[in-house]
Every structure is written in C-alpha cells, then in structure tokens.
Amino acid sequence: MVTGPRRTVVRSASGAGQLGDRVLFGLCAAAGLLVAFVLVEIIYQLISNSSTSISRFGLGFLVHQSWNVHLTEFGAAALIYGTLVSSLMALAIAGPLGISIAIYLSMLASPRVRSVVGPLVEMLAAVPSIIYGFWGLIVLVPFIHNIEPGLHSVLGWIPLFGPPQTTGLSLFTGALVLTFMILPIIASLSRDLFLTVPGELKEGAAALGSTQWEVIRGVVLPSTISGVTAAMVLALGRALGEAIALSFIVGDVTKINVNLFAPGATLAERIANQFLGVSTNLQLASLWYLGLVLLVIGLLTSLTARLIARRFDVERSMAKAVMA
Amino acid sequence: MSAGTDLKVDASLFDPTAPLTASGNLRRRDGVDRLIRYGATVAAAIGVAMLVLVIYAVVSKGASVISLGFFVHNPVGLVGGGIAPFLVGTLEVVAIAAVIAVPVGVLTGLYLTEFAGPSSRTGNALKLGLDLMQGLPTIVVGLFVYGLIVVGLQGGKQSGIAASVALAIVILPLMARSAQEVLLLVPGTLREASDALGVSRWRSVLTVILPAATGGIVTGAILAIARAAGETAPILLTDSVFSSNSVSLNPFHGIATIPLYILTIADQAIPEAFAHAWGAAFVLLVMILFANVLARVILARSRAKMGGS
C-alpha cells in the first residue's frame, strides 16, 4: 500500500530552518510556474507566428485542399485528411492487437514468459522515430511496394485499396509504421489495467462455471473499458503528432485520395519537410498555422484521454469503497 | 407463474452423476475460449516479431561498418569515416537537456508531493499542465523553441543549446511524473519521524526523502535521457547541423547529432551512405536499449531495497 506524505505543520527549530523551507518552496513553485510558462508561451508563439496566414486564410485554411507556394495557396485539408487516415488506420490495427497482447500478458502467460515478452513489447516504444523512419524507408516501403499489387487484386473492390503508385510511398505504409510506434502504448497500458482487476472478481466469475474468455469478456474488459479507451486516445495522439518517421514514407503529396496506396501528406511531416527550406513568408506563416492545428489536436487528445481516465478512476474508487 | 421458494427438488438442468466432461453448450464455449487464447498468443508473437524485425534489420545492416574507428573518426563526406562528432554531439546535447530537465522535474515532483495535497487546486493544475506538455507533438516543441530561442534570442542561428532546451521540454513531463511516483513511494513514516524530531522540511527533503528516492529518480533520469537521445523533430528545427567535420563542443553553435546524421543521409538518398546510416542507427539503438535495460535493473534493485511496495 502506498502511504503518501502527511501534511504536518512544520515547526522549525531555527530561523535558518524557516528560510530553508521557504527557499525549497520557492524552488518547487518556480518549477511549477515554469511548466505553466512554457505552455502559455507555446500557444503565444504559434499564434503570433502564424498570424499572417490566419489573417489571410482564416478558418477556411482548414478546408482548403491545395498547398502551392507559387500560387500562394495554402490549405490544411489534405494534410488533416492524411493525418487522420494514417493515424486511425494505425489505431485500427494496433488497438485490437495491443489488447490481445495485453490479455496474453496479464492472464495467459506464465510469470516467466510474461517477464520476458512484456519488456520486449515495451521496447518497441524505446526505438526512436528516426530509426523507424529509416527502417521504414529502406525495408518496409520496398516490401509493401511488392505486395501492394497483390493486395489490390484481392481487396481492390474496396476503394481504399486502389491501384498502387510506382514508388511505394503511401499513407498505407505510413500507417503501418505508426502501428509499430503506438502498439506498445496500448499493450502495456492495457496490460497494467487488466492486472488491476481484483482477483476476487475473476475468481467469482470462474466459480460460476465460466471459461477464461467469458471471465475476460464479462468482468475484465467491462471494468477496464474506460482506461483502455483512454490508452487508445493517448496512442492516437502519439500517431497524430508523428513527424519524422512519416517524412520519408508517405510521399509528402498534397492530395486527398481515398486510395490508401496513394501517397499523401500529414500535418507534422509537412512541417518537418518544408520548414527549413521555406521560401516565402506566407509559406512560413502557413507552416506555423499547421503547427497551431497540430497543437490544438495534441491538447484535445490529452484532455480527452484525461477525461475518460478520470471517470474510470471514479468508478473504481467507488467500487472499492462500497466493497470495503 | 409463481416463482416462489420451491421446497421440492426441481428437475435438474443436467445429470449430476454424469461424467465430468463438457455438457450442454460447454464444448462450443470451450472451443471459442481456445480460439481466443490461441489468438492472444499469436498476437504476442506478432508483437515480439515486430521488434525483432526492426532490430534485426538495424543490426544486420549496421554491423558491417562498426569498428573502433567508427566511433572515433570524423566523417569523410557522407559516405565514409566515422561518427565521432555526431556521437559526441548527441551526448552533449542530451546531457545539457538532462541538466535542465532533471532538476526541474524533481522539483516539480517535490512540489506535487510535499506542498500540494491530493485535492489542491495548484497541484491539479500542475498535473494538468504536465499531461498537456507530455501530449505535445515533438515537432510543435521544435517550432516553439525555434521561435523563442533560435529567432528570438539568437537571431536565426541554430545551436546545440536550443536543441537541448527543446529536448528538455520533451522529457520534463516524464521526469516529473517518475519523480512524483517515486517520491510518493517513500513511506510516510520516514517523513513523520523526521517531523517529530523537529527537523525542518527542507532538511528532511535533502537528507531523508531524496536519498530514499534516489533509485527511482536515477531510473527516471536514465529513461528520460534515452528518450531524448532518439528524438529528432525537436532537433530538426533548432540544430539541424550536418556540416561538422570534426568534433565540436561549443553548444552555442550548431552541434551535429546522430539523428540528424541519419536524417540527412535518408533525405539525400545516397545508397553508398546507407551503410553508415545503419551503423549510426545501430549505435543509437544499442545506447537506448542498453539504457532501458539498465533502468529496469536499477528499478528492480531499488524496489527490492525498499521491501517492495
């Protein structure tokens, strides 16, 4: 059981003690204020540096599809589309896969296997995005390029799997790389959540003559649903903000295309790819505008995950209180 | 139909004297159960395979250029030599970031555990702020530091310091959270004993609480540093230097780093240089994975020392 600190009245023996306490408090408070300062400054920086673009395009920026420096047309629509599509597809794969891994780790694996496989899956999160990007470029893109025609012939009746382009750079491949990156988040958070389900509940369900899957489906999953959802939102947030890994892989083509095998672009990788080579002030401001959109997305996913997780905590502590 | 308390024995749903094999729909349910369990095992195997896939590629393609010279020589253009300046640069940039983020993170954690109670408004606001900071896309952090420091303070010049500040912002929430968690684990009895002896708060923190939390703080710092070493987006906008041909130590100028080295080679798409990029990736990966394993070992040891929790 974790025993937290007790807030006692501090009676210092000497004035030096009180001074020391004040210094400590001051330092800690300053650290806290620094956090607040950074957040506020970020918002300020992004808004002020994109002001030119905001005043020129307004909110229409978000629905305008083309991004053309020479024609001074800038719009985020294709990038928002690419961001959402690649991230949601990654979530669609990593979600069920991650939960299955979490079920395995928390309820099926022997402790010895769990202590090996668990850290291995967590290591996926430790691999830096530059390595995923490079690996994706050299290994994954050619591989997917080879199998895309096959996939198209089997699934081509779904518009999502249209004819592949020549290069193999596509939102599809981007989504696959994102899957690598977000799978460990979902798997390890879900595993931790499943392990918090009280043993008595699982025992009670088993004692009624249910199979292990029925125990999982009836007791474990329902009582952790909020936490698992929050984990998925966090994973989604990670995917939405990924710049480097995707910068080599999706093709950086500003076009909305239902076909997943076609190249596309995302908000983050567009900033990464164009920022240093920017040629006009409006382009620069528009890139900052993209950053502002990304910031809003990032803040919203964090807030949403928090909201969902908080409700989960409330339910659980209520359950604990009544059962005590 | 009355559903009252029956005293007569109802006809049973099953024959209790039958052998104890699956009756009723149990055979089907057992089949479903077996299928799910098999599927979960396959999923775990896929997860491990994914990691092996990436690591194998990095190791097999990068090992060929690894040699002592790789670590100590300077690069020869893009396609030869070693990665000495990039290695040193990464270490330096990450070290400065740690010097910023670790103390601030520990102080933040201390604020949350020592000064702000569980329902304190400032405490909750700080926790919210840390959560938001953690959720920031790293490219946005890079943009921010570009605007604040590169443009604001250095007139457009990129520098290692700017990269360090950006990395510090990325790892600060992680550091604060792990510091807070490990500070909470310090038993309340230690604090009470110290208070009872009339020791002032700052002295307790310095001499009792922080030492007890050292293992966890060190672990958190190692993990945060490992994370910082691999980040590219924050460095891209603040310190995307490649032109360094020799080891440079001045953080106020641009410092070449390993991630940017790999990025440049990938961007230029020169196949002859790929081997070197793989080698650099190999070094980076080994450093990071080693740090992760080290952190786990230290964590396990310090947990054992505190008698488990």
Added chain:
Amino acid sequence: MTVWDPTDSRQGDGPVPGRVRIRTDTPAPTIASRRSEGARINDSRPVVFDIRDMSVYYGSNRALMGTSVKIRRNLVTAVIGPSGCGKSTFIRSLNRMNDSIPSFRLTGQVLYHGHDVYGPGVNRVEVRRRIGMVFQKPNPFPKTIYDNVAWAPRNLGLRSGLDERVERALRQAALWDEVKNRLRTSALGLSGGQQQRLCIARAIAVEPDVLLLDEPASALDPVSTAAIEDLMHSLKNRFTIVIVTHNMQQAARVADQTAFFSLDRVDQVGTLIEFGETEEIFRSPRDTRTRDYVTGQFG
C-alpha cells in the same frame, strides 16, 4: 455444567451463562427440534462427495493431511476449526478453485458422484458449473443486480425465461423484496449483507448441484449473518451445501453434519480430527481435541 445457548449470535465461541438472544424475525429452531430425524436418516442419504485420503501440498509444504470424509446429499455439512487449519484449502479443492495456485498439488481422490474431480479428461469449467462457490468477501460484478444474476445463465445459453430465473434465484436468496424495484441499478450500491446474498443468488441461478460457501458471513454484521444462516435451511432442499465457518455457534445452528479440522500438533498440517452429526460433535465429541475446541479452550 454451564448453560450454553448456541443460538447466541455473539462472535465469541465460549460458553455464555444464561444469555438468550431475542430475535425479531422468525425464531431460530433449537438444535433439538431440527435434528429430530436423527443421525441414521442422515447417514442413509446418497453420497455426493467421497473424499479418500486427500492431501494437499503447496510446493513441498503439506497443507492438508490425508483426509477421508463423505458429504451427503441435501445436507448442510459444516467445516469448522481454528484459523489456518486448512478449511479453505479443503473446500476449494472440491471444485478445483485451487488450480490457479501454481504450486498446488493434490494426492488422493475427490470422488464426486463417483467421478474423480481431478481425473484425466475432467473439464474444470464443468466441475464448477455443477459445484458452485460463494466467497468470504462479497464479490459482485460491477454490473446491475439483474446482470449479476443473469450473467452465468446467459453464458450457459439459458436465455429463455431469464427474468423468471433471476427472480427465483433472488427469492431463494431472500433478496428479492429488497431489490425488486431496482434490478437495473448497480450491484455495488447494495450493503455488504445484500451483496453477499446477491452472490448467493448468482451462484444458485445456474442451479448447481452443490453449493460451497467459504465463510460467507464472516465479513458481515450479525443481522446479515442471521439472514444468510436462515437461507441454509431452505437452500439445502435443493442443493448439497458445504459451509466453512470459524463460528461454532453458526455451525451448530445451520449444519446437519460437521467436520472438525485442526493443526496436527507435531507437523502443523491441517488434519480432519472428527466428523459426525453436529449434535454429537458439540454435545459428545469423541476426540479430546474436538472437545477442547468446541468448549472454547483453544482456537
């Protein structure tokens, strides 16, 4: 000879001179009126569990000495004894609930209607479907009251007449009247005693053959305890009941037959000391250790 009223619901287990508890609901039957049929009738009932020389090991530690006992149909069999003497281990071994403990090992035979529960080819889920269990601490699912009771029947495919099944189970657990108007509210909003009766309802909703109760009332207040003890009388007509209890008066109140376990003096292994009609165990125990325990001289 001290006057000792076993219907006294005080938690102590020693003789209490001259105290009679006044109950506001149905008066508990005295030992004499309940057991008037006699031991002979009990012993002629069919055997449900024939446990032969069962020993339980956790790793290399022996937790239960070779135990042989017969548990008979439609009787309440109590398992009593001091704490740590293996009562829980014993009862949990009957429906294979100890399997989840990695170092668990069992020798001997647990014959359920002639079939060894630990035999090859035995389906563990089937075992638990026929031999249900209620635990010491109430463990309702975080679902509605209705769904708690209906969950297992749904799994078993008993979807028709579900409402009636739920109502019948709740009535038999003496909980229906208290919850009939809030079946769709969370079970976690019930009191401890109500939650335990809900767990009983949940267990009997699938109509098992046997009900194992592992100290079902030890975490509850006296009023809830009394309510649960009352259930035993009606439930035993439909189920065979084995109940572990550390409260001797409870055993005396509800059980037809009683098994007394204790720790072997030498090895400190849980051992079945004596088994017989509850009346005899308490009035005229054959073993001195039993006598010492039931008269409160230890434990």
